[in-house]
Each structure stands twice: as structure tokens, then as C-alpha cells.
Amino acid sequence: MANNKKKSARRAQIEQAVVYPIDWLEERSGLIGGLKYFLFRKVPGDTNWFHTLGSATLTAFLVQLITGVILAMYYKPDPDKAYESIRHITDDITLGWLVRGMHKWGASVFIILLFFHMARVFLFGAYKYPRELNWIVGVLLLILGMLEGFSGYLLPWDQTSYWATVVGININGTAPFLGPFLSSLLRGGAEIGPDTLSRFYSIHMLIIPGAIIGLITLHLYLVIRLGVSSPPWSKEAAGADRPEPETTARRGLTQPAPRKGIAR
Amino acid sequence: MNAGGESSHGPPPSLWPVGFAVGIVCILVGLVVSWPAVAVGAALTLVFGFLWIRDVSRGYSTPPPEAEEQEPSQPALASAAPETSEAATYPRSKFLEGATLGLGAAIGAVVTIPAVGFAVVPAFVDQGQPDIDLGPMDNFPQGEWMITHFQLRPAEGDVTRRVAYIRYNGLADNEPSFTIISNRCAHLGCPVQPGGLIQPDKTKDQKASGGQEISITPVVGLSSFTCPCHGGSYDSEGNRTAGPPVRGLDRWTYKIKNGNLVLITNYSVSTVEGTGANAVINKFRLTGPGQHVDGPEQIFYPWQPPT
Numbered sequence: 001m002a003n004n005k006k007k008s009a010r011r012a013q014i015e016q017a018v019v020y021p022i023d024w025l026e027e028r029s030g031l032i033g034g035l036k037y038f039l040f041r042k043v044p045g046d047t048n049w050f051h052t053l054g055s056a057t058l059t060a061f062l063v064q065l066i067t068g069v070i071l072a073m074y075y076k077p078d079p080d081k082a083y084e085s086i087r088h089i090t091d092d093i094t095l096g097w098l099v100r101g102m103h104k105w106g107a108s109v110f111i112i113l114l115f116f117h118m119a120r121v122f123l124f125g126a127y128k129y130p131r132e133l134n135w136i137v138g139v140l141l142l143i144l145g146m147l148e149g150f151s152g153y154l155l156p157w158d159q160t161s162y163w164a165t166v167v168g169i170n171i172n173g174t175a176p177f178l179g180p181f182l183s184s185l186l187r188g189g190a191e192i193g194p195d196t197l198s199r200f201y202s203i204h205m206l207i208i209p210g211a212i213i214g215l216i217t218l219h220l221y222l223v224i225r226l227g228v229s230s231p232p233w234s235k236e237a238a239g240a241d242r243p244e245p246e247t248t249a250r251r252g253l254t255q256p257a258p259r260k261g262i263a264r
Numbered sequence: 265m266n267a268g269g270e271s272s273h274g275p276p277p278s279l280w281p282v283g284f285a286v287g288i289v290c291i292l293v294g295l296v297v298s299w300p301a302v303a304v305g306a307a308l309t310l311v312f313g314f315l316w317i318r319d320v321s322r323g324y325s326t327p328p329p330e331a332e333e334q335e336p337s338q339p340a341l342a343s344a345a346p347e348t349s350e351a352a353t354y355p356r357s358k359f360l361e362g363a364t365l366g367l368g369a370a371i372g373a374v375v376t377i378p379a380v381g382f383a384v385v386p387a388f389v390d391q392g393q394p395d396i397d398l399g400p401m402d403n404f405p406q407g408e409w410m411i412t413h414f415q416l417r418p419a420e421g422d423v424t425r426r427v428a429y430i431r432y433n434g435l436a437d438n439e440p441s442f443t444i445i446s447n448r449c450a451h452l453g454c455p456v457q458p459g460g461l462i463q464p465d466k467t468k469d470q471k472a473s474g475g476q477e478i479s480i481t482p483v484v485g486l487s488s489f490t491c492p493c494h495g496g497s498y499d500s501e502g503n504r505t506a507g508p509p510v511r512g513l514d515r516w517t518y519k520i521k522n523g524n525l526v527l528i529t530n531y532s533v534s535t536v537e538g539t540g541a542n543a544v545i546n547k548f549r550l551t552g553p554g555q556h557v558d559g560p561e562q563i564f565y566p567w568q569p570p571t
Contacts, residue, residue, distance in 0.1 A: 079422070079423040166452070170554050173553070174552075174553075181295075181388075191424070193417075194421060194424075
């Protein structure tokens with residue numbers, strides 16, 4: 001009996017040791033509460049596996065982010081060295097082939113998952129009020145994802161990537177009015193020169209990823225704020241048990257404005 | 265103070281922001297099209313910006329109608345009435361808010377404008393083109409096509425390596441005449457290939473006076489040029505014969521210096537009539553692949569004066 005009591009006292013001590021730093025952090029930042037709010041928020045009971053495509057896309061992006069940062073440790077964006085450094089990564093450096101392969105194939109996985117996620121949102125009608133803005137943010141993310149593909153394709157600096165990029169830049173150049181401006185901007189001059197490769201490298205690993213991270217943050221914020229939508233076959237009417245907004249509330253800002261013609 | 269209280273506290277509707285916006289658009293379009301348009305745009309922006317700011321700031325010098333009489337239901341306000349009327353002339357909080365935003369914007373602009381300019385403007389500065397010495401004219405026998413490799417800018421290395429197809433046409437009016445065709449396809453910029461028998465074993469490598477390696481390979485029986493990317497085809501004068509290109513192949517201007525053939529600059533071509541030394545070439549300023557220089561589609565691209 002005494003032994004048992006002692007054991008539970010130790011247990012309490014250990015618990016105390018675990019909980020204390022968490023409490024310390026929570027008291028000073030509220031981060032733990034925020035994390036709980038993010039992870040344990042309510043979702044409709046009839047969500048299904050299709051609803052995981054968004055987080056799958058996010059995971060694919062994180063893989064690109066991490067493998068890309070590591071590849072940047074070995075890659076040299078210089079016309080004389082780029083091809084050789086890619087060969088060095090693939091053939092010589094331990095596990096280089098794996099990380100480069102993950103980045104190369106992961107790029108396609110990211111784009112494919114983007115489209116699957118987009119198709120899910122479209123077919124479920126999840127882009128409708130009040131989630132239109134999140135659709136627009138998603139389209140911007142799709143465009144930036146494609147630009148990542150375009151700018152990353154040049155970096156191996158072999159014949160395929162060089163000529164594909166020449167053609168890609170010149171296709172941009174044939175756009176009416178602003179085309180010639182755009183192609184000069186991409187090349188960094190009238191001709192592809194020594195700075196074009198490092199320009200694409202900077203766009204690929206700094207400018208666009210920064211924009212993508214910002215937009216993903218906004219995308220997730222809107223998901224948390226607006227909640228996950230039910231599938232179209234759901235028996236629960238959307239918003240059926242939503243309390244009537246109080247008259248003092250600013251309708252249309254903190255609460256969706258009540259709409260006519262929706263079956264409640 | 266104005267009589268009556270129906271007017272709102274915000275600045276009155278004004279046309280100045282519209283003029284301001286037109287000025288900004290003028291500057292941006294001018295950056296692409298021409299410098300005088302930039303100057304006009306800058307002038308518009310400055311004038312309308314000044315008028316706009318004057319209009320907005322006038323709202324403070326003539327105080328807005330008093331709020332006391334409109335909101336009699338709030339008794340707390342009545343006791344503070346003298347204070348509000350004093351504050352309404354120009355509240356300190358408003359001044360501090362404006363100062364923070366204004367100074368912040370100014371500091372932001374000082375940092376951002378050079379940085380963005382550094383990223384964008386160098387792409388549009390004409391860097392000129394050094395002359396390219398291809399060595400003695402004897403390398404180019406009369407009537408034979410030569411594949412010539414050279415570097416546009418030897419200082420920038422092999423990334424500027426280019427190819428031209430060169431044929432010596434003999435003397436015309438006692439001046440040596442050359443046909444010098446760029447290998448950049450007029451569709452999307454892939455390298456066009458010569459339709460003829462290439463003789464790599466007769467390649468001549470030589471150091472030119474510029475210090476760069478020039479390689480010259482003869483082609484026998486060249487009758488056409490074809491692009492491997494999308495099948496654009498050209499005749500031996502560079503006229504488009506089939507496929508997607510929108511004009512003929514670009515050409516080079518040249519001069520003879522101390523008996524050496526020297527490339528000067530390249531230009532775009534719509535069509536060529538005739539052949540060799542007698543060819544009549546419809547020249548235009550150099551444009552990117554896929555951009556029309558003639559025909560109705562040319563209105564979509566910056567204007568190309570025929571040269």
C-alpha cells in the first residue's frame with residue numbers, strides 16, 4: 001500500500017515535470033491553446049478521405065521545401081558549374097540521388113495533388129459562399145506552383161532544360177503588348193546570359209516559395225475561420241444549428257449575413 | 265463654420281485620383297514603349313498627386329461641421345464639447361497617425377524602389393554588342409555555306425555561344441557581299457539546322473583577334489533550314505516556307521576590317537526577295553522570336569520601324 005502510494009507520488013512528480021514547461025509556455029504565449037484550437041476544431045461528421053487532399057498537398061509542398069533547402073547546399077547556379085554540380089549531387093554525394101529524386105518527382109506529385117485537391121473542392125461545391133476567397137487564394141497558389149515548375153526546370157542546365165526554357169521564355173514573349181517586356185524580365189536582358197540562371201534560381205528558391213508560404217498561411221487561416229464543408233450528399237443541412245446572430249453583431253463581418261432562399 | 269450638418273466628414277468626391285492613376289499607367293506603359301511617355305506620365309502623376317493631396321489636406325484646414333447637435337442623445341459628449349471643437353481643427357492623434365504612415369511609406373519607398381529597380385531595370389538597359397571578329401575572309405570560299413560558332417560576348421563565356429550560317433557571295437559593286445543568317449528560329453528561338461551535308465572533318469578552329477575560339481564547318485548543297493523543335497522550315501535565304509514561324513530568319517550586319525569578316529549586330533527580317541548579293545531584304549529592328557514585324561498582328565507588339 002505504501003509502495004503504491006509512493007509510486008503515484010513519483011508519477012505525479014513526472015507529470016509535474018512534463019506539464020510545467022507546457023504551462024510556462026502557455027501562460028506566456030497562449031501558443032498551446034492556439035495549437036489545440038487548430039488541431040481539435042470541429043469538423044462535420046461525414047467528412048471522408050477526399051478531405052485529406054489539401055493536407056496531402058501541403059505535405060508535398062513541405063517535402064519540396066526541405067529537400068530544396070538541402071539541395072541548395074550543394075547546387076551552384078553558375079553556367080559553368082551548374083551541370084557539374086547536379087552530376088556531383090546525383091552520382092557522388094551520399095544520398096544525393098535520393099534527395100534530388102525526391103525533389104524532382106515530388107514536384108510532379110505536388111502539382112498532381114494540387115489538381116486533385118482543386119477537383120475535390122470543385123465537385124463538392126466547397127468553393128461556394130462563404131469560401132469564394134479561399135478558392136481565389138487556391139488559384140493563386142496553383143499559378144505559383146506552376147511557376148515553380150517552370151523556374152526549377154532550367155536549373156539542371158542540360159540541353160533539355162536550356163532549350164525548353166528558351167522556348168518557354170519566348171512563348172511568354174509572344175503575348176500581346178506586355179510579352180516582350182515579360183521575356184526580357186525573365187531573361188534579365190535581351191539574350192540569355194550568365195545572370196539568367198542565377199535569376200531563375202533566386203525566383204525558384206526565394207521569391208516564389210516566400211509568396212507560397214504566405215498564401216498557404218492565408219489559405220489555412222480561412223479554412224480554420226470558415227470550417228470544413230460537408231460533402232454534397234450530407235444529410236445535415238449546412239448551418240442548420242447555427243445560432244441566429246444577435247442584433248448587435250456586425251452582420252456580414254463576424255457572422256455570415258442570413259440569406260434568403262436557403263432551406264434551413 | 266459651415267451651417268447645416270448634412271455633409272459627411274470624408275473628403276469630397278474628386279477626379280484627381282483618376283488623373284493620378286492615369287499618370288502611373290502612363291509611366292508603366294512608357295517604360296516599355298518610350299521614354300517621353302514616362303516623362304509625360306511622371307508630370308501627370310506629380311501634378312495630380314499634388315492636387316489630390318491639397319484637396320485631402322484642405323479637409324483639415326476647414327473643420328467639418330460640428331457633431332454636437334447631431335448626437336444629442338449622448339450626454340457625456342456635451343460636457344466635452346469645448347475640447348472636441350478644439351480638437352476638430354487638427355487632432356494630435358490624427359497628426360501622429362499620418363506622420364507614422366507617411367514616414368513609414370517614405371522609408372519603405374527609399375528601401376524598395378532601388379531594390380526593385382535593381383531587379384527590373386538592368387534587364388532593359390541596352391548593353392550594346394562588341395564587334396565579333398571571325399578571322400580572314402579567305403575562310404569563306406565564294407558560294408559555300410559555312411556553319412560558324414562564336415561567342416556574342418567573349419567576356420561572359422560559353423553561355424553566349426551562338427551560330428550563324430555564312431555564305432560569301434563574291435563582289436557586288438566592288439564590295440564583298442555576305443549572307444549571314446542567325447540560327448535562332450523565328451518561331452520560339454530553337455536552333456535551326458542546315459539542310460545539307462555537314463562536313464565535320466573539314467572544321468577549322470581558329471583563334472580570332474578577340475581571343476575567342478571560332479569554329480567554321482562547311483556544308484555542301486545547303487538548300488533549306490529546318491527547326492527541330494516544331495518543324496519550322498526556311499529556304500536558303502531564310503524565308504519561311506512552312507511551319508509556325510511568323511517571319512524569316514534574323515540576319516547579321518557585317519563589315520570588312522583589315523581583310524577580316526567582322527559581325528556588328530543582328531536585325532530581324534520579314535521576307536527576302538532575290539538571292540545572294542542581289543537580295544532585297546526587308547529589315548526591321550531585332551525582335552524576339554514569335555513576334556510579328558509586319559502584317560496586321562504587328563499591332564500587338566512594340567512598333568518596329570523598318571530600317
